[in-house]
Amino acid sequence: MSLTPNTNIAKKILTAVSGLLIFGFLTGHFLGNLLLFVGAEPFNIYAHQLTSNPLIYLAELILVIIFGSHIVTGIQVTLASRGARKKGYEVRNERTPKSWIVKSMPYTGTIIFLFIIFHIISFKFGPGFDESARINEGMLYLTMEGEPIRDLYKLVVVRFTNPAYSIFYVIAMISMGIHIAHAFQSAIRTLGVTNKTYYQLAQKASIALAVVFTVGFSSFPLYFMVSQPELAVIEEVETVESEVIEMNEVPASIEELDVK
Amino acid sequence: MKLTLKIWRQKNAKDAGGFKSYKLDDISEHSSFLEMLDTLNQQIMNSGDEPIVFESDCREGICGVCGLVINGVPHGPGRGTTCQLHMRSFKDGDEITIEPWRADAFPIMKDLMVDRSAFDRIIQSGGYISVNTGSARDANEKLIPQKDIEKAFDGAQCIGCGACVAACKNASANLFTAAKVSHLVVLPQGKVERSERVINMVEQHDKEGFGSCSNQTECEAVCPVGVTVSNISRMNREYARAKVKNFFNATRGGDKCKK
Numbered sequence: 317m318s319l320t321p322n323t324n325i326a327k328k329i330l331t332a333v334s335g336l337l338i339f340g341f342l343t344g345h346f347l348g349n350l351l352l353f354v355g356a357e358p359f360n361i362y363a364h365q366l367t368s369n370p371l372i373y374l375a376e377l378i379l380v381i382i383f384g385s386h387i388v389t390g391i392q393v394t395l396a397s398r399g400a401r402k403k404g405y406e407v408r409n410e411r412t413p414k415s416w417i418v419k420s421m422p423y424t425g426t427i428i429f430l431f432i433i434f435h436i437i438s439f440k441f442g443p444g445f446d447e448s449a450r451i452n453e454g455m456l457y458l459t460m461e462g463e464p465i466r467d468l469y470k471l472v473v474v475r476f477t478n479p480a481y482s483i484f485y486v487i488a489m490i491s492m493g494i495h496i497a498h499a500f501q502s503a504i505r506t507l508g509v510t511n512k513t514y515y516q517l518a519q520k521a522s523i524a525l526a527v528v529f530t531v532g533f534s535s536f537p538l539y540f541m542v543s544q545p546e547l548a549v550i551e552e553v554e555t556v557e558s559e560v561i562e563m564n565e566v567p568a569s570i571e572e573l574d575v576k
Numbered sequence: 577m578k579l580t581l582k583i584w585r586q587k588n589a590k591d592a593g594g595f596k597s598y599k600l601d602d603i604s605e606h607s608s609f610l611e612m613l614d615t616l617n618q619q620i621m622n623s624g625d626e627p628i629v630f631e632s633d634c635r636e637g638i639c640g641v642c643g644l645v646i647n648g649v650p651h652g653p654g655r656g657t658t659c660q661l662h663m664r665s666f667k668d669g670d671e672i673t674i675e676p677w678r679a680d681a682f683p684i685m686k687d688l689m690v691d692r693s694a695f696d697r698i699i700q701s702g703g704y705i706s707v708n709t710g711s712a713r714d715a716n717e718k719l720i721p722q723k724d725i726e727k728a729f730d731g732a733q734c735i736g737c738g739a740c741v742a743a744c745k746n747a748s749a750n751l752f753t754a755a756k757v758s759h760l761v762v763l764p765q766g767k768v769e770r771s772e773r774v775i776n777m778v779e780q781h782d783k784e785g786f787g788s789c790s791n792q793t794e795c796e797a798v799c800p801v802g803v804t805v806s807n808i809s810r811m812n813r814e815y816a817r818a819k820v821k822n823f824f825n826a827t828r829g830g831d832k833c834k835k
Contacts, residue, residue: 508812
């Protein structure tokens with residue numbers, strides 16, 4: 317197939333396109349997370365509707381393809397470049413000063429990759445993922461309409477009120493910011509923007525995106541770490557759980573009465 | 577001026593090579609860098625040793641063969657080629673490290689001379705046009721907008737010295753290849769073969785073992801004639817366009833660009 321990425325430029329274009337698509341994902345994820353500031357009810361309902369939609373499997377497959385191609389082509393291009401000068405210089409004097417951000421791209425990328433794996437294990441596949449075990453794990457939430465769903469909000473609070481956990485998240489988000497600071501303008505140039513005005517705009521946008529996403533995503537762990545809403549929320553959840561048990565008992569007794 | 581020179585010596589392509597130090601007294605600050613090396617070679621020959629091999633031809637900053645990495649910068653502290661660098665750019669008593677271009681695609685032949693024929697093979701793979709454009713007089717018969725001329729000239733300035741490869745942390749020849757792709761594609765005479773050209777040149781670039789571009793722009797910073805990195809973006813755009821065009825041509829069963 318002639319579209320096979322057989323050259324480094326083709327691979328770089330694929331890295332750039334998948335990278336820009338990841339911005340789309342980040343925006344969606346961020347906007348959804350903003351519901352954490354609204355409260356447990358809207359956030360849990362949002363999370364439930366998102367995960368219970370059958371299209372989620374298609375969306376997840378697309379995300380795996382996007383992230384996968386970004387990572388694979390990124391590694392391929394990096395390795396090809398490292399192999400192009402096996403014997404280095406005795407003295408090296410670079411004129412373009414921003415090189416440390418450029419050089420850190422593979423490392424910040426690796427940190428983000430490890431973070432994503434950890435993040436998915438601790439949230440998506442964390443307590444309350446298994447529907448039948450939700451009551452035992454204390455991860456059941458009853459909506460105002462009485463629907464029992466996963467209490468993802470509680471999980472977020474439990475995790476982020478732990479300062480060690482929150483600080484780890486903020487560090488991961490700073491790595492992501494450093495990655496983005498170079499990534500966006502680099503992608504724009506790789507995709508062929510030659511116009512100086514647009515390119516300078518892209519450079520500014522790159523920094524702006526880095527700041528917005530780093531501060532934006534860091535605000536969630538920092539908010540819960542500083543405000544420590546742990547007790548109030550957990551008590552609330554416990555009372556809701558006891559109501560669930562009572563409600564389950566009541567109709568049972570009515571049935572018993574009917575039978576009698 | 578008194579100088580200490582630390583110069584890379586390598587007998588042949590297979591030799592491991594190493595640095596050797598030389599001391600020079602009484603160098604005029606008005607002499608060019610290559611004249612300083614000529615003086616050194618004369619002294620080495622007088623003592624019966626083999627002189628240092630380095631390339632030079634026009635010594636006017638035009639031909640681009642005189643590339644040396646001086647104190648870690650291709651072509652040294654000036655903005656032109658090595659031959660346009662003068663000793664007044666250095667201070668009395670300086671230690672100067674001189675190395676050849678280092679890239680696996682540019683094997684060292686001897687001392688400071690590298691084999692740059694990889695560039696020739698990239699040009700052979702597509703850096704040309706197959707139509708006869710006539711004599712110099714005919715060049716003015718086809719009117720071309722000034723902004724296109726400027727764009728073409730930005731690429732056409734490239735003298736193929738290889739400083740971009742030498743400076744790039746990935747030893748990538750993207751700036752060279754892009755300059756050649758760009759200067760032809762923005763002109764009407766070069767548009768005919770644009771798809772085969774960019775695909776073949778980019779594939780040859782990778783086959784030669786050059787690395788890829790990280791958009792660090794170090795190449796632009798050391799280019800003695802000032803070729804800009806916007807050419808790389810143009811090459812990427814051209815490449816993507818050619819790939820997509822080929823793909824649709826193939827699915828329609830039409831002509832496919834020859835590889």
